[in-house]
Amino acid sequence: MTDTAIDKIAQRTPTRVARKVRGLSDRAIAWLFVGPTIFLLLAINIFPLIWTVYLSFTNFRANRPNREVEWVGLRNYERILTDSDIWLNMQATAHFLFWTIVFQVLIGFALAYLINKKFRGNDLWTTIIVLPMMLSPAVVGNFWTFLYQPQIGLFNYIIAFFIGADPSSFEMIGSVTLAPWSIVIVDTWMWTPFVMLICLAGLRSIPDYIYEAAEIDRASKWRQFWTITVPMVLPFLMLAVLFRGIENFKMFDLVVQLTGGGPGSITELASINLKREAFEKWRTGYSSAYAIILFVTVFGLASIYVKALNKVKER
Amino acid sequence: MSAHSVNEPSSRQKWIAGALVIAYALITMIPLVWIVATGFKSPADAISYPPKVLFEPTLEGYVNLFTTRTRQTDEYLAANPPQTWYEEIVRQYDMVIVGPSRYGERFLNSIIIGFGSTFLSIFLGVLAAYAFSRFRIPLKDDLLFFILSTRMMPPIAVAIPIFLMYRQLGLSDTHLGMILLYTAVNISLAVWLLKGFIDEIPREYEEAALIDGYTRFQAFYKVVLPQATTGIVATAIFCLIFSWNEYAFAVLLTSGTAQTAPPFIPTIIGVGGQDWPAVAAGATLFLLPVMIFTVALRKHLLRGITFGAVRK
Numbered sequence: 001m002t003d004t005a006i007d008k009i010a011q012r013t014p015t016r017v018a019r020k021v022r023g024l025s026d027r028a029i030a031w032l033f034v035g036p037t038i039f040l041l042l043a044i045n046i047f048p049l050i051w052t053v054y055l056s057f058t059n060f061r062a063n064r065p066n067r068e069v070e071w072v073g074l075r076n077y078e079r080i081l082t083d084s085d086i087w088l089n090m091q092a093t094a095h096f097l098f099w100t101i102v103f104q105v106l107i108g109f110a111l112a113y114l115i116n117k118k119f120r121g122n123d124l125w126t127t128i129i130v131l132p133m134m135l136s137p138a139v140v141g142n143f144w145t146f147l148y149q150p151q152i153g154l155f156n157y158i159i160a161f162f163i164g165a166d167p168s169s170f171e172m173i174g175s176v177t178l179a180p181w182s183i184v185i186v187d188t189w190m191w192t193p194f195v196m197l198i199c200l201a202g203l204r205s206i207p208d209y210i211y212e213a214a215e216i217d218r219a220s221k222w223r224q225f226w227t228i229t230v231p232m233v234l235p236f237l238m239l240a241v242l243f244r245g246i247e248n249f250k251m252f253d254l255v256v257q258l259t260g261g262g263p264g265s266i267t268e269l270a271s272i273n274l275k276r277e278a279f280e281k282w283r284t285g286y287s288s289a290y291a292i293i294l295f296v297t298v299f300g301l302a303s304i305y306v307k308a309l310n311k312v313k314e315r
Numbered sequence: 316m317s318a319h320s321v322n323e324p325s326s327r328q329k330w331i332a333g334a335l336v337i338a339y340a341l342i343t344m345i346p347l348v349w350i351v352a353t354g355f356k357s358p359a360d361a362i363s364y365p366p367k368v369l370f371e372p373t374l375e376g377y378v379n380l381f382t383t384r385t386r387q388t389d390e391y392l393a394a395n396p397p398q399t400w401y402e403e404i405v406r407q408y409d410m411v412i413v414g415p416s417r418y419g420e421r422f423l424n425s426i427i428i429g430f431g432s433t434f435l436s437i438f439l440g441v442l443a444a445y446a447f448s449r450f451r452i453p454l455k456d457d458l459l460f461f462i463l464s465t466r467m468m469p470p471i472a473v474a475i476p477i478f479l480m481y482r483q484l485g486l487s488d489t490h491l492g493m494i495l496l497y498t499a500v501n502i503s504l505a506v507w508l509l510k511g512f513i514d515e516i517p518r519e520y521e522e523a524a525l526i527d528g529y530t531r532f533q534a535f536y537k538v539v540l541p542q543a544t545t546g547i548v549a550t551a552i553f554c555l556i557f558s559w560n561e562y563a564f565a566v567l568l569t570s571g572t573a574q575t576a577p578p579f580i581p582t583i584i585g586v587g588g589q590d591w592p593a594v595a596a597g598a599t600l601f602l603l604p605v606m607i608f609t610v611a612l613r614k615h616l617l618r619g620i621t622f623g624a625v626r627k
Contacts, residue, residue, distance in 0.1 A: 034442070037502055047476075129339065136559065146591055
């Protein structure tokens with residue numbers, strides 16, 4: 001407490017002098033500079049959020065704005081949490097989240113490890129690997145439906161060539177068993193580079209002298225990998241998982257273009273389902289409650305995860 | 316310091332690592348190469364089995380992308396010989412060009428909204444980042460966390476009230492509405508990235524300027540801004556790429572005047588489904604600038620990605 005008090009006094013003195021000399025005080029400038037950003041976020045993020053909370057307790061329908069709005073209390077929430085279809089959507093989301101993270105972490109870490117061997121031209125090849133994540137998921141996702149066509153699609157052709165099957169014998173998007181994997185494949189193709197880049201930052205942050213010390217102690221390369229490399233990269237890797245987790249929980253554009261949630265509702269992730277309820281069935285109140293539940297879930301899971309992450313960092 | 320570090324990989328290790336990474340990079344490029352190639356195929360070549368790697372390039376896809384066409388009677392076609400090379404291409408199918416498609420408009424919208432929101436995000440972001448970096452602001456950490464947490468909301472969840480609000484304010488399907496919305500999404504990342512860059516500029520420079528009689532404002536734009544150029548460029552690229560690629564808000568909140576290219580490209584249809592060469596042509600024109608950008612500015616970009624993530 002005393003430290004901050006002293007700090008404050010120290011900060012204040014030059015401000016007063018400056019103000020006497022000319023113009024705006026530092027405090028005025030600070031508010032002038034931060035104000036517009038805070039205002040914009042309040043107007044376009046926080047106000048809508050509060051409005052969503054309000055709507056979630058009503059039976060409002062956006063396509064009938066003149067109908068009288070009734071207060072329904074917690075009924076929307078009750079209906080969502082007891083709806084078995086919503087639990088199926090959550091399962092689809094969980095399947096997507098789990099497998100994209102597994103593949104992206106394994107491939108991303110392996111690539112980062114290899115790139116860190118600093119072979120010639122590694123930065124150019126790194127850039128090429130990064131390209132997919134820079135592109136519009138909707139546009140690329142739409143084109144992947146072409147690659148996935150059973151007869152004429154390149155993906156089916158290549159896979160069929162390697163497993164020796166007929167390229168029209170399987171449908172990635174149309175089949176109930178393969179569709180969940182079709183979205184995992186495209187997301188992994190697109191976002192593995194992100195995990196790779198963060199792992200690379202982690203690998204590059206390990207100082208050389210640690211390995212040199214291990215070498216002097218005659219620790220084997222295998223041992224060095226598990227006792228130095230992995231623990232030092234782990235916080236970075238966990239951060240990458242956090243970002244991918246949040247992003248894929250919100251996933252909409254790529255999957256809506258790829259499968260549109262089908263066949264049936266096998267790949268209908270939470271956001272796609274939410275869009276249906278809100279903008280096709282126009283159940284605004286109900287979908288507002290759904291939105292709040294999703295937001296609280298992300299926020300809650302992310303907070304627990306960050307606590308775990310901080311524990312790993314402390315070690 | 317020894318001349319040769321103990322963990323410098325051997326040349327054999329480097330060779331294997333290089334080969335594996337290059338193999339992965341080549342596989343990862345296949346879909347992108349296929350997009351560019353399909354744009355130059357004729358419709359028949361595009362859907363042939365087995366998929367054609369070698370084909371005779373044609374600009375049909377590009378012509379179809381930029382035009383709307385209609386079938387005409389034989390008499391009409393005989394009476395009106397084609398005047399230009401692109402009319403000739405269309406004639407193969409007994410069609411005539413009746414006007415431009417909406418692709419040009421959608422592309423222009425992407426440019427206006429992308430650059431508009433990037434400019435606004437950077438303008439507001441630099442100011443806020445400077446203030447957060449240099450001044451004592453009450454509840455600073457809470458404010459910074461609040462700014463960041465706005466990113467956790469699913470876009471569809473935000474879209475419901477934004478849709479209602481924009482309808483009230485007359486902002487739905489307008490450029491201004493989309494620019495403000497994308498700015499609100501981008502600004503959290505912009506403030507965090509820029510604060511990091513400005514934190515790295517030594518305070519002594521401004522203090523010297525203040526002593527020399529500059530005001531805070533002058534010190535800010537004559538001393539700090541030039542120093543932060545690299546960081547500003549890197550942040551601007553991220554904002555631009557986000558706005559350029561965004562789909563969810565665009566598809567829900569725009570339909571006519573302000574629609575950008577991502578919701579439009581998948582709707583390009585020809586006879587019997589999607590006109591794949593035209594879709595690929597549209598995708599190529601839309602994706603290529605980003606790819607070139609990424610390769611040309613890789614130093615700034617790659618640093619920005621990890622830097623932004625690792626700081627958070």
